[in-house]
Amino acid sequence: MKERRLGKTDLHVSEIGFGCWAIGGNAYGPVRDKDSLEALAAAWDSGVNFFDTADTYGEGHSEELLGKFLKGKSRDRLTLATKCGWDFYLPAGKQVLPSQKSDSSLPGSPGKLNHAGHRKNFDAGYIRFACEQSLKRLGTDVIDLFQLHNPSLELIQKGDLVSVLGGLKKEGKIRFIGISVHTEAEALAAIEDLRVQAIQIIFNLLDQRMAERILPEAEKRDVGVIVREALASGLLTGKYAPSHEFPKDDHRRRWVPEKREADWQKIQLIQKTLGFGSLPLLKAALEFTLAFGAVSTVIAGAKTPAQVLENVAASLRPALNPEDIERLKELYGREEIFRKGLNPR
Numbered sequence: 607m608k609e610r611r612l613g614k615t616d617l618h619v620s621e622i623g624f625g626c627w628a629i630g631g632n633a634y635g636p637v638r639d640k641d642s643l644e645a646l647a648a649a650w651d652s653g654v655n656f657f658d659t660a661d662t663y664g665e666g667h668s669e670e671l672l673g674k675f676l677k678g679k680s681r682d683r684l685t686l687a688t689k690c691g692w693d694f695y696l697p698a699g700k701q702v703l704p705s706q707k708s709d710s711s712l713p714g715s716p717g718k719l720n721h722a723g724h725r726k727n728f729d730a731g732y733i734r735f736a737c738e739q740s741l742k743r744l745g746t747d748v749i750d751l752f753q754l755h756n757p758s759l760e761l762i763q764k765g766d767l768v769s770v771l772g773g774l775k776k777e778g779k780i781r782f783i784g785i786s787v788h789t790e791a792e793a794l795a796a797i798e799d800l801r802v803q804a805i806q807i808i809f810n811l812l813d814q815r816m817a818e819r820i821l822p823e824a825e826k827r828d829v830g831v832i833v834r835e836a837l838a839s840g841l842l843t844g845k846y847a848p849s850h851e852f853p854k855d856d857h858r859r860r861w862v863p864e865k866r867e868a869d870w871q872k873i874q875l876i877q878k879t880l881g882f883g884s885l886p887l888l889k890a891a892l893e894f895t896l897a898f899g900a901v902s903t904v905i906a907g908a909k910t911p912a913q914v915l916e917n918v919a920a921s922l923r924p925a926l927n928p929e930d931i932e933r934l935k936e937l938y939g940r941e942e943i944f945r946k947g948l949n950p951r
């Protein structure tokens with residue numbers, strides 16, 4: 607497995623990382639811990655050394671599983687990334703625990719609830735509390751990359767949250783600071799904060815918006831880029847026709863029919879460009895994102911060892927040639943359909 611440096615840090619991360627959202631068990635339909643642990647083992651054995659999770663994935667379960675799996679593994683060989691900011695400790699309407707009370711004037715961002723019914727909480731006291739809980743679940747005394755989980759643009763621009771993370775860094779609880787974002791404006795604001803070592807962005811064949819401004823800017827300023835949803839949450843495997851019904855507890859149930867139809871049409875165009883099957887869609891999707899030098903690692907989500915082995919092949923046995931990459935960029939720029947069904951930014 608090839609490795610790349612994560613921004614200005616001294617961390618060398620595997621090109622294909624492991625995205626641990628699905629194994630939490632509350633976002634991608636039913637998963638069995640046995641399969642998840644085997645998937646993690648397959649990744650480790652293939653040279654994956656970057657694991658991205660969040661406290662909210664499975665309400666702590668993803669972190670617990672990762673902690674269990676990593677017990678006894680060489681800490682030097684591994685980069686552990688997690689996130690905070692979705693408060694699952696506090697069911698709506700319940701009282702705030704004393705340990706969760708804010709010790710600063712920072713506003714939280716209550717906003718709307720996520721698919722699992724959690725609310726955002728970026729109060730300084732809460733962030734510190736969440737960090738302690740993550741350390742315990744992960745079974746470690748330091749988190750390599752601690753990321754803010756989709757704070758608002760306003761909060762990123764204010765910079766106070768990064769100061770809170772700076773405090774945790776000084777105390778040795780975390781090593782580096784990251785921000786996971788949705789929009790280009792948020793990504794830019796995160797890059798502009800010189801204390802931030804990595805951003806986490808959505809980037810894939812269906813949504814190449816980050817290629818225009820954000821990737822060059824991150825590369826210029828040597829900020830690490832973690833690509834998420836490179837498979838467009840599984841769509842870029844080609845296995846989900848618009849009529850497919852996702853199970854309960856699968857966040858993909860929220861996709862509206864117009865998005866499903868538009869994405870399916872885009873996928874047909876991509877397949878046509880790739881010569882229908884001469885190069886599997888999934889492999890092309892992962893290799894496409896790795897073709898950008900600004901990208902440090904692509905955290906492919908996986909639920910089974912078989913999925914992991916397919917995903918790591920993008921780094922171990924690349925097959926997408928430079929002409930294909932240009933054709934895929936050109937297709938995205940040319941076809942109006944690629945502007946349809948994108949999440950608003």
Ligand SMILES: NC(=O)c1ccc[n+]([C@@H]2O[C@H](COP(=O)([O-])OP(=O)(O)OC[C@H]3O[C@@H](n4cnc5c(N)ncnc54)[C@H](OP(=O)(O)O)[C@@H]3O)[C@@H](O)[C@H]2O)c1
Pocket residue numbers: 624625626627628634635658659755756786787806833834835836837838839840841843888905906907908909912913914916917
């Ligand atoms: N806001 C944020 O910060 C945020 C948001 C989203 C994700 N993330 C992070 O980014 C990671 C990656 O994103 P993601 O997991 O949502 O999406 P993804 O990597 O685009 O897709 C993952 C899903 O695709 C399917 N899949 C993966 N490999 C496959 C293979 N070889 N063959 C067939 N199907 C395969 C699996 O689901 P099925 O088999 O059920 O289709 C898997 O759960 C997450 O795990 C998480 O760590 C962060």
